Amino acid sequence: MPGRFITFEGGEGSGKSTHVSLLADRLRSLGIDVVVTREPGGSPGAEIIRHILLSGAAKPLGPETETILFAAARDDHVRNTIAPALADGKWVICDRFVDSTRVYQGALGKVDPRLIRGLERVTVGELMPDLTLVMDVPADAGLARASRRRGGAKADRFESETLEFHEHLRKAFATLAKLDPERCVLIDASKPKPAVVDAIWKAVTQRLAPTQARAGVAVTP
Ligand code: Z5A
Numbered sequence: 001m002p003g004r005f006i007t008f009e010g011g012e013g014s015g016k017s018t019h020v021s022l023l024a025d026r027l028r029s030l031g032i033d034v035v036v037t038r039e040p041g042g043s044p045g046a047e048i049i050r051h052i053l054l055s056g057a058a059k060p061l062g063p064e065t066e067t068i069l070f071a072a073a074r075d076d077h078v079r080n081t082i083a084p085a086l087a088d089g090k091w092v093i094c095d096r097f098v099d100s101t102r103v104y105q106g107a108l109g110k111v112d113p114r115l116i117r118g119l120e121r122v123t124v125g126e127l128m129p130d131l132t133l134v135m136d137v138p139a140d141a142g143l144a145r146a147s148r149r150r151g152g153a154k155a156d157r158f159e160s161e162t163l164e165f166h167e168h169l170r171k172a173f174a175t176l177a178k179l180d181p182e183r184c185v186l187i188d189a190s191k192p193k194p195a196v197v198d199a200i201w202k203a204v205t206q207r208l209a210p211t212q213a214r215a216g217v218a219v220t221p
Contacts, residue, residue, distance in 0.1 A: 003033075003086040004208050005127070007097040009176075010135030011169045012159050013146030015189045019135070019200055020095050026201065027091055030210055035085040038095035039073065043080040046073035056157040063109035070101050071119035078123060086127070091210075098124055099132060099176055099184075104158065107172035108165060131207045133200055134177040135189040139166035 006023070008016040017038075024034045041050040049069055052058050058066050074097075085092050098120055105111045137145075143166060146159060177184040185203040189196050204210060 003088065003090040003092060004131075005082070005086055005092050005094070005129045006204070006208075007094045007099070007129040007132045008135060009096060009099045009103075009132055010173055010189065011137065011139060011142045011166055013142035013144070013149070014135035014137045015145075015193075015196060016095050016135055018193070019133070019189075019196060020093050022197055023200055023204065024093050027093075027204075027210055032210060033088075033090045035081070035090050035092045036095075037077070037081050037092060039077060039097055039100065040070055041073065042077040042082070042094065045076035045080070049073035049076075054156045054158075059157060063105055063111050064115065067101060067105040067109070067111045067115060067119065070105065071123050074098070074101075075123040078127060083127060094129075097129060097132075099134070099173070102176060103169060103172040107175075108168055129183060131203065132177075132180075132184045133203060134173050134184050134186045135196075136170065136174060136177075136186050137189040139163055139170050141190060142166065142170075 008020050010016055020036055020038075024036045027034050039046070040053050041047045049072055053066060053069055053073070058069055082092050082094065101116055101120075106113055106116050140163060143159070143163070147155075150159075174186060177186040185207070187196060187199050187203070191199075
């Protein structure tokens with residue numbers, strides 16, 4: 001049986017990495033084989049492109065070129081990490097995926113949606129997530145969390161955008177979740193961690209029935 005594909009999306013400091021890791025631990029405790037990965041990156045080739053993108057080196061080339069670079073990284077990641085793991089029956093949890101391109105480059109960067117959809121068709125095809133958890137937190141609170149976690153380190157290409165940019169980002173992710181309720185669940189990530197953990201687990205159990213998956217029972221998402 002093919003595995004399950006879960007993605008986390010949302011703005012900076014919304015708790016994606018934290019909850020990717022907590023969810024993976026919980027699924028593993030049920031005996032499920034889990035692969036944790038991220039975008040941009042998640043495969044050796046894509047990690048090289050990640051460095052180019054997050055250092056800001058590609059910014060002067062414009063949003064279209066950045067979009068193409070995110071797609072090139074995704075292509076490598078899907079082929080070398082995600083697709084093989086799913087084919088092996090593993091569960092894949094990915095920190096950001098296509099929705100980040102739709103929001104950062106599409107809604108915010110004003111890149112033509114036809115280019116974005118075309119690149120999605122080539123890189124992802126039918127391999128869309130079974131479940132996407134959209135972590136929703138006020139932009140200022142998310143940025144404060146990200147800055148605390150970073151300590152004295154320099155903000156990256158996207159973290160250094162304005163507060164207004166991050167507020168638009170939050171709205172765009174919420175709209176995207178609303179438009180695709182079959183796949184997306186909006187999580188109130190401003191709550192304390194235990195409450196967020198519970199909300200995520202509720203979504204995962206309702207949509208993907210992990211206890212049945214472990215027992216080898218076919219699950220219809
Ligand atoms: N990008 C793009 O433009 N287009 C694309 O197609 C893709 C990506 C795929 C990747 O950055 C950047 O690439 C991203 C978009 C762009 N923009 N930026 N920046 P990244 O991978 O370096 O970072 P990120 O994805 O933005 O995540 P983040 O800023 O590292 O944050 P996070 O993973 O969402 O949060 P966290 O590290 O789990 O939590 C932050 C802190 O808050 C940490 O200390 C936690 O302990 C704390 N935390 C978490 N939850 C809570 C709660 N509930 N209460 C209190 N504190 C909490």
